[in-house]
Amino acid sequence: MDVEFTKEDMAFREEVRAFIEENYPKHLLGKERGNLSKEDFLAWHKILYKKGWVAPSWPEEFGGTGWSVTQKYIFNEESAAYGTIAPLPFGIQMLAPVIYTFGSQEQKENVLPGIASGDVWWCQGYSEPGAGSDLAALKTKAVLDGDEYVVNGHKIWTTLAQHADWIFCLVRTTTGEKRQEGISFLLIDMNTAGIDVRPIIMIDGGHEVNEVFFDDVRVPASHLVGDVDKGWTIAKFLLGNERSGIAGVARSKKAIERLREIARGELDDGAPLIESGDFSRKIAELEIDLTALEYTELRTLAAESKGQGPGPESSLLKVKGTEIQQRITELTMEAVGNYASPWVPETMIGDNYMAIGPEAAYGATQTYFNTRKTSIYGGSNEIQRNIIAKMVLGL
Amino acid sequence: MDFSFTEEQTLLRNMVQGFVRDNYDFDTRTKIVNSDTGMSKEIWQQFAELGLLAAPFPEDMGGLDGGAIDIMVIMEEMGRGLVVEPYLPTIVLCGGILSRHGSPQQQSAHLPSMVSGEAIWALAYSEPQGRFNPTDITTSAKEQGGSYVLNGQKCVVMGAPWADKLIVSARVSGGQRDKDGVALFIVDKSASGVSTQDYPTVDGGRASEITLENVEVASDALIGTANTGLSLLEEALDYGIGALCAEAVGHMKMLNDATVEYCKTRKQFGVPIGSFQVLQHRMVDMFMDYEQSVSMTYMVNMKLDESADVRRKAASAAKVQIGKAGRFIGQESVQLHGGMGMTEELSVGHYFKRLTMIDTLFGNIDYHLKRFAQN
Numbered sequence: 214m215d216v217e218f219t220k221e222d223m224a225f226r227e228e229v230r231a232f233i234e235e236n237y238p239k240h241l242l243g244k245e246r247g248n249l250s251k252e253d254f255l256a257w258h259k260i261l262y263k264k265g266w267v268a269p270s271w272p273e274e275f276g277g278t279g280w281s282v283t284q285k286y287i288f289n290e291e292s293a294a295y296g297t298i299a300p301l302p303f304g305i306q307m308l309a310p311v312i313y314t315f316g317s318q319e320q321k322e323n324v325l326p327g328i329a330s331g332d333v334w335w336c337q338g339y340s341e342p343g344a345g346s347d348l349a350a351l352k353t354k355a356v357l358d359g360d361e362y363v364v365n366g367h368k369i370w371t372t373l374a375q376h377a378d379w380i381f382c383l384v385r386t387t388t389g390e391k392r393q394e395g396i397s398f399l400l401i402d403m404n405t406a407g408i409d410v411r412p413i414i415m416i417d418g419g420h421e422v423n424e425v426f427f428d429d430v431r432v433p434a435s436h437l438v439g440d441v442d443k444g445w446t447i448a449k450f451l452l453g454n455e456r457s458g459i460a461g462v463a464r465s466k467k468a469i470e471r472l473r474e475i476a477r478g479e480l481d482d483g484a485p486l487i488e489s490g491d492f493s494r495k496i497a498e499l500e501i502d503l504t505a506l507e508y509t510e511l512r513t514l515a516a517e518s519k520g521q522g523p524g525p526e527s528s529l530l531k532v533k534g535t536e537i538q539q540r541i542t543e544l545t546m547e548a549v550g551n552y553a554s555p556w557v558p559e560t561m562i563g564d565n566y567m568a569i570g571p572e573a574a575y576g577a578t579q580t581y582f583n584t585r586k587t588s589i590y591g592g593s594n595e596i597q598r599n600i601i602a603k604m605v606l607g608l
Numbered sequence: 609m610d611f612s613f614t615e616e617q618t619l620l621r622n623m624v625q626g627f628v629r630d631n632y633d634f635d636t637r638t639k640i641v642n643s644d645t646g647m648s649k650e651i652w653q654q655f656a657e658l659g660l661l662a663a664p665f666p667e668d669m670g671g672l673d674g675g676a677i678d679i680m681v682i683m684e685e686m687g688r689g690l691v692v693e694p695y696l697p698t699i700v701l702c703g704g705i706l707s708r709h710g711s712p713q714q715q716s717a718h719l720p721s722m723v724s725g726e727a728i729w730a731l732a733y734s735e736p737q738g739r740f741n742p743t744d745i746t747t748s749a750k751e752q753g754g755s756y757v758l759n760g761q762k763c764v765v766m767g768a769p770w771a772d773k774l775i776v777s778a779r780v781s782g783g784q785r786d787k788d789g790v791a792l793f794i795v796d797k798s799a800s801g802v803s804t805q806d807y808p809t810v811d812g813g814r815a816s817e818i819t820l821e822n823v824e825v826a827s828d829a830l831i832g833t834a835n836t837g838l839s840l841l842e843e844a845l846d847y848g849i850g851a852l853c854a855e856a857v858g859h860m861k862m863l864n865d866a867t868v869e870y871c872k873t874r875k876q877f878g879v880p881i882g883s884f885q886v887l888q889h890r891m892v893d894m895f896m897d898y899e900q901s902v903s904m905t906y907m908v909n910m911k912l913d914e915s916a917d918v919r920r921k922a923a924s925a926a927k928v929q930i931g932k933a934g935r936f937i938g939q940e941s942v943q944l945h946g947g948m949g950m951t952e953e954l955s956v957g958h959y960f961k962r963l964t965m966i967d968t969l970f971g972n973i974d975y976h977l978k979r980f981a982q983n
C-alpha cells in the first residue's frame with residue numbers, strides 16, 4: 214500500500230501545471246461562477262479541446278486522453294488548484310458516456326464532436342415540479358406521431374438552460390403500472406418550436422437555473438437514445454456518473470486556502486483572526502475532514518483503476534463532499550465578520566464598483582447561500598443516504 | 609413564577625400581528641425591499657399612529673411606559689412579517705439610549721420627533737478593524753473650545769441610509785481597546801463632514817459606511833459623561849440582543865410552520881414526504897430548537913434591567929442559542945423545501961437570509977461564547 218506518485222506521474226503533473234499556467238485566460242482568474250458569460254464558460258473548454266484534454270474520461274476512440282486514473286486525478290487536482298473554470302459537466306461528463314455506451318452509431322458521430330468542441334451546449338432535463346427526489350414520477354410525455362415524438366411537459370431546475378442549444382430529457386413514452394418502465398431518453402433541439410425557457414432567480418440573486426416548458430414540441434424519433442421505454446437504466450447510469458467527481462476535494466482545498474487568507478487579514482481584538490484558537494480549530498477540523506474525504510476518494514480511484522466501477526460508495530463522496538463545501542462557505546462568511554452583510558449584486562462587481570469593505574469579503578455570503586443547493590441537487594443528501602442504506606448496508 | 613402576558617401585552621401582540629398580516633404580506637414586503645428607498649415611510653407613520661414607536665418610553669417622555677417584554681412582543685410579530693423598517697436601530701437602540709441616559713434637554717429635543725415617526729435614528733458603533741468588539745474604537749473625539757471634533761470611520765451601520773440622526777461612539781481618551789475614554793454623541797447625518805456610502809444588505813435591509821471628517825458637535829451632543837459611553841453602548845447592544853432574539857423567534861416560528869406544512873403536502877414516492885421518519889425527526893429537532901430559543905428570549909428580556917453582570921451573561925447566552933438555532937432551522941427549512949427553498953420567489957429563503965445575518969449582528973456565536981465565559 215502506498216500513495217506515492219511515480220516519476221512519470223510527477224512529470225505529468227509538471228506538464229499539466231505548465232500548460233495551465235501558460236494558457237489559462239488570465240481575465241477569468243478569480244471570477245465567480247455567478248458572473249460568467251457564455252463565452253467565459255467556454256473559453257477554457259475550447260483551449261482544452263485544442264490541446265486534446267477536454268474529455269479525459271472518454272474512451273480514446275471518441276477523443277479521450279487515454280490517461281490512467283492517477284493522471285486524471287492529477288489533472289483535476291492541478292485544474293482546481295489553479296482555479297480554472299472546468300468544462301461544464303452536462304455534455305462532457307453526463308451525456309457523452311450515455312451516447313458512447315447506449316447511442317447509435319449515428320448519434321455517436323453527430324453528438325460527441327459538438328460536446329468536445331464546445332460548439333453545442335447541452336442542458337439536463339430531468340427534474341419536474343412533481344418529480345424531484347422521486348425522479349420516476351416524471352410526467353413529461355412523448356407520444357409517437359409518424360416518425361416524430363410530440364413532447365408536452367414541464368422541466369425544472371434546468372441549469373444554464375438559457376445558454377443551451379440542446380437538452381437531454383427523460384420523457385414518459387408509456388404509462389404503465391411500474392413507473393420506471395415506460396421512461397425514455399430523448400435529445401431535443403432547444404430551437405424547436407414550442408419550447409419556452411423561464412428563469413428562476415435564486416436567493417443569492419443569481420440566474421443559474423430555469424424552468425423549461427414543452428408545448429407540442431416535435432422531435433424526430435431518431436433522437437431517442439437506446440431502446441424505447443428503457444430510459445430508466447440510462448438515467449441511473451448517468452446519475453452514477455454525475456456523483457463521481459462531486460466530492461470536489463481539490464476545489465475545497467483551494468477554498469480553504471482562500472479562507473485562511475481572509476482569516477489572516479481580518480482582525481479580532483487587534484490580532485489576525487487566524488490566530489484565534491476558536492477559529493483556527495474550526496479550520497483545522499475542516500482540513501482533517503477533507504483529508505479523510507481525499508483518502509476515501511483515492512481508495513475509490515484505486516479500485517476504479519483495477520476495473521471496479523464506482524458503486525453506491527460514490528454517494529458517500531457526494532454527501533461528505535457537499536457537507537464540507539457548505540462548511541467552508543459558512544466559515545468564510547463567518548470570517549468576514551460585519552462585512553458578511555453588504556449585498557453585492559453581480560452587476561456591481563467589477564471595475565466601476567465602489568468597494569465596500571475588504572475585497573476578500575465580496576460575495577462570501579452569497580456564495581454561502583448558493584452552496585446550500587449542493588445538498589439538494591444531484592440527488593439530495595437524504596436520497597444518497599437511502600442509497601447507501603439500501604445498496605451498501607442491505608437495509 | 610409566571611410566564612403569562614398581561615392583558616395589555618396580549619392586546620399589543622394581537623394588534624401588531626393583525627397589522628403585519630393585513631399590511632405587510634410577503635408581496636408588499638418584496639416591493640418595499642426592492643423600492644429605491646428600501647423602506648416604507650407610510651408603514652413607519654402607521655407604526656407611530658399605533659403607538660409602537662412610543663411603546664417602550666416612560667409616560668413623561670411621551671411614551672406608553674412599556675418595557676423589554678413589550679418590545680419583545682412587538683419584535684416577534686415584526687419578525688413573523690420580516691419587517692425591514694428600522695424599529696430596532698431607531699426605537700430599541702437609539703431610543704433606548706436617549707430615554708435611559710439622555711439629559712432632560714436631549715430627551716425633550718429628540719424623543720417627540722422619534723415617537724411621532726418624523727425622525728429615524730441609527731447607531732454608528734462598529735468599525736472595520738473592530739470585528740464584533742464595540743470597545744475597539746479608533747474614531748476620535750477631540751474637545752475644542754466647548755465642542756467636540758469627530759474623525760473616523762464606522763462600518764455596516766444598520767438603517768443608516770434612512771436615518772436623520774446618528775448616535776456615534778468615539779474615543780475621547782485611552783488606547784484603541786480601552787474600556788475607558790469612550791463617549792456617545794448625537795450627530796446630525798446632514799452635518800458637515802459626515803459622508804455616507806449606502807448599500808442594500810443581504811437580508812433585505814439597508815446599511816451605510818460612514819466617514820466622519822472633522823465633524824463638529826456641540827458639547828450638549830454628548831450623552832452621559834465623556835468617560836462612560838462604553839457602558840451605555842454595551843447596555844444598548846444587550847437590549848438590542850433581547851429584541852433581536854424576539855425577531856429571530858418570529859422567523860423561526862414562520863419557518864417551522866411553513867416546513868411542516870410543506871412536508872405534509874409535498875408528495876414523493878406516492879406519499880407526503882412528512883411521512884418519512886428521517887424528516888420527521890429533523891422537524892422535531894427544529895421544533896425543539898425553536899422552543900429553547902423562545903425560552904432564552906424570555907430569559908434575556910426578563911433580565912435586561914438587572915445588574916450589568918447578570919444582563920451581560922443573559923444577553924450572550926441568548927445570542928448563542930439564537931445563533932445556533934437560527935442556523936439549524938434556516939438551513940433545514942431550505943433543505944426540506946428542496947430547490948423551492950432556494951428560490952427568491954418563496955419567503956422561506958428570505959427568512960433564512962435574515963436569520964443568517966442575525967447571527968452576525970451584535971456579535972456572532974463565537975464572540976458571545978467568549979463573552980459569556982469571560983463574565
